[in-house]
Amino acid sequence: MDTIFSSASNFQKSALKIIRISGEHANIVPLIFSFKPTQPRLASLRKLLDHNNQIIDNALVIFFPGPHTATGENIIELHLHGSLVIEKKIFQTLGKQKNFRIAEPGEYTKRAFLNGIIDLTQAEGLNDLINAxxxxxxxxxxxxxxxxxxxxxxxxxxxxxxxxxxxxxxxxxxxxxxxxxxxxxxxxxxxxxxxxxxxxxxxxxxxxxxxxxxxxxxxxxxxxxxxxxxxxxxxxxxxxxxxxxxxxxxxxxxxxxxxxxxxxxxxxxxxxxxxxxxxxxxxxxxxxxxxxxxxxxxxxxxxxxxxxxxxxxxxxxxxxxxxxxxxxxxxxxxxxxxxxxxxxxxxxxxxxxxxxxxxxxxxxxxxxxxxxxxxxxxxxxxxxxxxxxxxxxxxxxxxxxxxxxxxxxxxxNNIDVEEILDDIFSSFCIGK
Known part of the structure; x- marks a missing residue:
């Protein structure tokens, strides 16, 4: 299964940005951006570099090893400054990696459901909570x-x-x-x-x-x-x-x-x-x-x-x-x-x-x-x-x-039809 990534603010200017990466290969993100791995569940300041060894940003990085995470998978979060340029550079770098791609709407929550972290009513409740x-x-x-x-x-x-x-x-x-x-x-x-x-x-x-x-x-x-x-x-x-x-x-x-x-x-x-x-x-x-x-x-x-x-x-x-x-x-x-x-x-x-x-x-x-x-x-x-x-x-x-x-x-829980699941999770925002 692909490792997915997205921004919590969806390419909008903001003071801070959080990019969440979830999947089997999330633990190689330190190698991708040339920084020292962090202790699990401990926020650490790291300098993120591109493939030319040029600095992208100084970021707070938090690594959550699976399966006890929001999606049941390895998750790493990059807490960045809110520049759209920084966000674009991060996306471009991650997008070039094998088996990495931008998350579809609701895909984090769908993975949480498929991995048994939440059931369907909780997933629907989360979406309704966001839209309340x-x-x-x-x-x-x-x-x-x-x-x-x-x-x-x-x-x-x-x-x-x-x-x-x-x-x-x-x-x-x-x-x-x-x-x-x-x-x-x-x-x-x-x-x-x-x-x-x-x-x-x-x-x-x-x-x-x-x-x-x-x-x-x-x-x-x-x-x-x-x-x-x-x-x-x-x-x-x-x-x-x-x-x-x-x-x-x-x-x-x-x-x-x-x-x-x-x-x-x-x-x-x-x-x-x-x-x-x-x-x-x-x-x-x-x-x-x-x-x-x-x-x-x-x-x-x-x-x-x-x-x-x-x-x-x-x-x-x-x-x-x-x-x-x-x-x-x-x-x-x-x-x-x-x-x-x-x-x-x-x-x-x-x-x-x-x-x-x-x-x-x-x-x-x-x-x-x-x-x-x-x-x-x-x-x-x-x-x-x-x-x-x-x-x-x-x-x-x-x-x-x-x-x-x-x-x-x-x-x-017990829904086997993929079309029904897609219909439920497609109404979620990107980043959830």
Whole structure:
């Protein structure tokens, strides 16, 4: 396997740069740059030279011998001054060496997985941790990286394998009496597993939203202040604000953080009768976006909140904009004025309260569709096993248990398809 290298800062100017080299041949880096080898896990100052014996940089060098490293391989880190020229010289020198190459995105983490340092959920948690932008995203990604989901998956799989081992004993030694009530043991354990999995699947919707963002869509007629509100909330001019109706034709997305909740705020085309085909498409997209949203903010600058296209429900908030020109004083209608900055803080609290109401009682551990589908496959197999007669068809029950164990195992480790692994790790940044 090649020895790989990359920079933590990806060819950007910085005060310092760290170049990590991982692989079987990482221990020959001192020979490549003509410096004295360092003691393992001890930072040492070394002068790095090129092939012409010209100095490249004075660097702090740390060598980590495998297998007890981040990747399970030999690792050497070069802590350099932040010059792009220095970085380029290091890359050019390493790139000329046999079996050395630049790391692909996520390749360090992929090697950590392949070498048994972390499992897949921890790898995914690490990537989510790097990309976390809100407090709640940080918490759930850190819990995955620390192995909380891994422990849950391991517990499920251990119970399934336990039942399978008892069943295999029944099949192999059918002439002997087993010293326990096998049917009762199976029924109780499978019911417990199915109940726990059902709760996890139920909470997964919230988990996925924590990871990807809660979708909130602004709906209203042209010029009611949708774009002004979204600009105010984002504290920057991301939407066009004019008196001309129909200015916003495409759905415009803004990412926000409300009390730790990641928000995807959608500014949409004003709903009105129009002859413009382009504007009609924008209005249609707005309605479709609203239907799929976690929360809909219906805005109006008068008493008319009636949009037959939008079904009012617990996920809608009625907002009267431009209250500085006069309030409606209507029940269930929230008054705001972007111009005078009134009612905005209360609106944010209302939105946050709604999002908190979506939070399940149990921890939302499943944050990816991959997780959910695997648990569903396992759950379906366990249901089939519970419906089969243990005494008449033990082989069928055993097969369903194997299917369940394989499905659950695929969440953390047991994936053999290279394309699936490539898809998971390709979303990582270079350097991880």
């Amino acid at each position: 932008e809100t407090e709640n995203q940080f918490k759930i990604s850190m819990s995955h990286f620390e192995g909380v989901l891994s422990e849950k998956i391991s517990s499920w799989r251990t119970n399934i394998v336990f039942l399978l081992s008892k069943l295999e004993a029944l099949i192999d030694f059918s002439d002997e009496d087993l010293p326990f009530d096998l049917e009762r043991l199976f029924a109780e354990n499978i019911i417990d597993l199915l109940t726990d999995m059902k709760l996890s699947i139920k909470s997964s919707s919230f988990g996925e939203r924590l990871r990807n963002g809660f979708v909130i869509t602004l709906i209203g007629r042209p010029n009611v202040g949708k774009s002004s509100l979204i600009n105010f909330l984002s504290d920057r001019n991301v939407a066009i604000v004019t008196k001309e109706p129909g200015t916003t034709r495409d759905v415009l997305e803004v990412l926000l953080d409300f009390d730790g909740y990641p928000i995807i705020l959608n500014d949409t085309a004003g709903i009105r009768s129009t002859k413009s085909e382009i504007e009609k498409i924008g209005i249609k997209n707005a309605i479709q976006k609203a239907d799929k949203s976690d929360l809909i903010l219906i805005l109006s600058d008068n008493e008319n909140f009636d949009f037959t296209e939008i079904k009012k429900s617990s996920k809608t908030i009625l907002i009267h904009t431009k209250s500085d020109l006069g309030k409606l004083n209507k029940k269930n209608v929230h008054e705001i004025s972007v111009k005078e900055n009134t009612g905005i803080d209360k609106l944010i609290k209302m939105i946050t309260k709604h999002l908190k109401s979506l939070e399940p009682k149990e921890n939302a551990l499943l944050t990816r569709e991959r997780h959910v589908q695997a648990v569903k496959r396992a759950s379906d197999a366990l249901k089939r096993a519970s419906l089969s007669n243990l005494n008449i068809n033990p082989e069928l029950v055993a097969e369903d248990l194997r299917v369940a164990a394989t499905a659950i195992g695929s969440i953390t």
